[in-house]
Amino acid sequence: MTEDDKSVFRSILDHISGMDYIKPEDLPNIDLYMDQVTTFMEDQLASTKRHEDDKILTKTMINNxxxxxxxPSPEKKRYSKDHLLMLIFIYYFKNILSITDIQKLLGPITEKYFKGEPGKDMTYVYNEVFGMENRKIDQLIKNVLKDYRFSSATFQDADEEDQEFLKRFSFICLMSFDVYIKKMIIEKMIDDISPAEDKSSKKTKEK
Incomplete structure (x- = not known):
């Protein structure tokens, strides 16, 4: 790939390395109204946006x-810390999963841990999951670099004027295939959630 491509790629990796998750201690200690929720999420997750004018969350999204x-519905139009943690999970899931899949996945979590007792609440779930994901970034970068080098060795016999585009296309295909396989695994695991685990989402529908 060209030096420009390498520079862009290094910039992307630097951006990934610098990404952090919202820590529970960064969450407000008071319940928030809708406008305050959207402002907080916009400020905290700004680094995940692709374009400057993209919206992290809107009132319409939250209502939907x-x-x-x-x-869970807000209490007296105010959203708790548990609501914010649920919204963070939804924000990441919605990029790869359907509404139905997210509902099936989060239903048991909501049933047991939303407004749960201290030590076994949404903060407990969030800390365990996002602490693990944050530690995975180094491994992720190594894997991406490996794919980058692998794809850079493709299309050696292509026409010179096409090589750089084809190498980039090869890299994108390789990354896309990785995402596709992982998405299939995720969907299969969601499909295999037992009725006992899924009953909470059914209860939520009945309310």
Whole structure:
């Protein structure tokens, strides 16, 4: 790949390395109204946006999540810390999973841990999961670099004017295949959630 491509790629890796997750201690200690929720999420997750004018969460999105039983309804129009943690999970899931899959996955979590007792609440779940994901970034970068080097060795016999584009296309295909396989695994695991685990989402629908 060209030096420009390498520079862009290094910039992307630097961006990934610098990404951090929202720590529970960064969450407000008071319940928030809708406008405060969208502002908080926008500020905290700004680094994940592709374009500057992209929206992290909107009022319509949040209302739809509640309507589709992904998010418990607010109390007196105010959202708690547990609500914010659920919204963070939804924000990441919605990029790869359907509403139905997210509902099936988060239903048991909501049933047992939303407003749970201290030590076994949403903060407990969030800390375990995102602490693990944050530690995985180094491994992720190594794997991406490996794929980058592998794809850079492709199309050696292509026409010179096409090589750089084809190498980039090869890299994108390799990364896309990785995402595709992992998405299939995720969907299969969600499909295999037992009725006992899934009953909470059914209860939520009945409310």
């Amino acid at each position: 999540y509640a309507k589709n039983n992904l998010l």
